[in-house]
Structure formats: C-alpha cells, structure tokens
Amino acid sequence: GIPLTTLREHPRIDVTVDGADEVSDELELIKGLGGALVREKIVAHASQFVIIVVDESKLSDQLGLKAPIPVEVVPFALDFVENQLKLSGGDPKLRLKEGKPFVSDNGNLILDWWYGPIADPETLENEIKGVTGVVDSGIFAGVANLVIAATASGIRKLERKE
Numbered sequence: 216g217i218p219l220t221t222l223r224e225h226p227r228i229d230v231t232v233d234g235a236d237e238v239s240d241e242l243e244l245i246k247g248l249g250g251a252l253v254r255e256k257i258v259a260h261a262s263q264f265v266i267i268v269v270d271e272s273k274l275s276d277q278l279g280l281k282a283p284i285p286v287e288v289v290p291f292a293l294d295f296v297e298n299q300l301k302l303s304g305g306d307p308k309l310r311l312k313e314g315k316p317f318v319s320d321n322g323n324l325i326l327d328w329w330y331g332p333i334a335d336p337e338t339l340e341n342e343i344k345g346v347t348g349v350v351d352s353g354i355f356a357g358v359a360n361l362v363i364a365a366t367a368s369g370i371r372k373l374e375r376k377e
Contacts, residue, residue, distance in 0.1 A: 222261060231262040236353070237275050237282040238267060238362050242375050243336040245278060247285035247353030248327075250310075251320050256351055259358045267359045271366040278354070279333035284343070285310070285353035286326045287319050292348020297326060299346045305330035323350055 233255060237245040244267065246252055259265050275281050286307065288296045293309070300307040307328040310317040316324050333339055337356035343349055362373040 222257070226261060228258065228262040230264045230266065231258055232266045232268060233259070235267045235269055235273055235355070235359075235362075237278060237280070238269055238273050238359070238364070238373070239275055239278040239336070240373070241336075242267075242359040242362055242373055243278045243333075243357070244355035244359055245282045245284060245353050246355050247287075247325070248282065250285075250317060250325060252285050252325075252353045253287055253319070253321055253351045256355060256358075259355060264360050265358050267362045269362065269364050271364050271371070274364055274371075277332045277334075278336050279331055283308075283327035283329045284333075284339075286328055286343060287321070287323045287350040287352070288326055289348050289350060290324050293324055293326075296346055296348045300326065300328050300330075300343075303330070303342070321350065 235244045235246050236248045246255055286300065297307050305328055307326040310325040310327050319325055336354050340352055340354040340356045343352040360375050364371045
C-alpha cells in the first residue's frame with residue numbers, strides 16, 4: 216500500500232534504508248556491487264537520514280579491505296579511465312557477467328577497483344569523480360547516519376557523530 220513516486224515529485228526523501236558492501240568504523244561505505252551505485256547515491260544524497268543494514272561480514276576497520284570500489288564509466292572512456300586508476304595504484308578490472316561486460320542500469324560499464332586500504336574516503340571519492348569519463352564511484356563518504364549490523368552476539372548500532 217505504499218505509493219511509488221519520483222524524485223521530481225518528491226525531491227527530498229525523509230528516510231532511506233539500504234544495504235552496503237563494506238562499512239568502516241567511521242560509517243563510510245562501499246556500495247554498488249549490485250550495479251546500481253549511481254542511482255543509489257542519488258537517492259542517498261536526496262535523503263535526510265540514511266540507515267544502512269548489514270551483517271557483520273560487511274564491517275571493516277578501514278574501508279577498502281573487503282570490497283573493491285565500483286567505478287561506473289562511460290563505455291567510450293573505459294581504457295582511459297582504467298589507465299588513470301592504475302596510475303593511482305591498485306588493480307581495476309572490468310566487471311563481467313556471464314563472460315560479457317556488465318552493463319549498469321544507466322547503460323555504462325563498471326570497473327571493480329581493488330585499491331587497497333582507503334585512508335581518506337572523501338578525498339578518494341572526489342579524485343575518482345574528477346577523472347573524465349567516470350560517472351561516479353561506489354564510495355559513499357559522509358552519507359550514512361546509522362548502521363545496523365546483525366552480529367553473532369546480537370544487533371550492533373553505529374551512529375554518525377555530528
């Protein structure tokens with residue numbers, strides 16, 4: 216019974232509940248292993264409060280230890296972006312599905328970039344977005360307000376310190 220709407224009709228969202236592929240102790244996120252990272256990021260940034268629900272396998276002391284950074288790329292720019300990411304370190308790989316390039320919900324390609332431990336997620340997010348041909352990355356810095364993690368010993372809540 217919940218009506219569907221659009222961001223045009225409701226440009227500000229009260230609460231978003233979503234998952235994540237990796238969550239740091241500082242509530243920084245890597246999302247997008249499902250391929251909808253740009254749309255998920257738009258919704259998250261349109262939301263006043265973002266709740267992330269994960270199991271304990273997604274929790275990490277430092278972002279970049281458990282999941283690659285998805286980088287959505289305009290197809291024409293694939294080789295250029297891949298080379299630019301390599302210059303920054305790590306190992307970007309084109310995401311494949313059934314042996315063919317995975318196409319995002321926006322018609323773009325995704326590089327899964329094993330960068331390594333991320334000391335400053337916000338700075339790296341901005342650097343990635345500054346590469347011509349990149350649509351966006353799966354780093355969600357400063358987005359989550361609350362993380363609820365199911366652990367073997369019960370529910371763990373992590374709240375952003377304002």
